Amino acid sequence: MSRQEKVLATEAALQLIDRLRAKHGDLMFHQSGGCCDGSSPMCYPLGEFLIGDQDVLLGEIGGCPFYMGKAQYEYWKHTQLIIDVVNGRGGMFSLEEPEGMRFLTRSRVFPEQE
Template identity: 40%
Template sequence: MEVKRLIATSEALAVIVKLKKENGELVFNQSGGCCDGTAPMCYAKSDFHVPSRNIKMGDVGGCEFYIDKDQFEYFRYSQIILDVKEEKAAFGNSFSLEIDLGYQFITKSRIFSDAEYNSLPKDQK
């Protein structure tokens, strides 16, 4: 059984492809609070330094995805699903790259079954 800690919807992957064409390599960071709360933020990799307290959740669409250490503890037993929604106005001051395309990345989650969690590699627990 292969289970991934992080996956993305086809809609989110399509937005990532567009952003990569415009910005090159990307990185995601979900800080756990700040301007945009707990929304995942997408940056040009060259423009973002990953905080040392953040944990790599995995890769999505060829991009590294990091999450705040405290949030990781909350999501330790969950699969994170990166999705996107149309967002024309409410988050117009976001620092995340997708906002200029009229979208906002969001995360959804689901709890792993015991078998799924136990099948994760040790370094992902």
């Protein structure tokens, strides 16, 4: 059984992360199971969002830690998240909102051998 990364980012997402890092410094991501903004990956300055016991570190994208709420992780644990960007307004607290783009989570289910 090979170990696959739990979270990846598209080239477009990595380019946006680089732009945001240049403006805001080190970054972090969090995706909770909440409604509205909470169901999208949110980008914050590193340390601005408090991580707790109910958060799971899935990995890094573009050198930034990516966390998910533990309850939501239970639904997604057999899935690889692919973070992408699309045109549109992001979450009001997420750093990409003024850029006219928003982060978006795509996914694929891991085959049994993975």
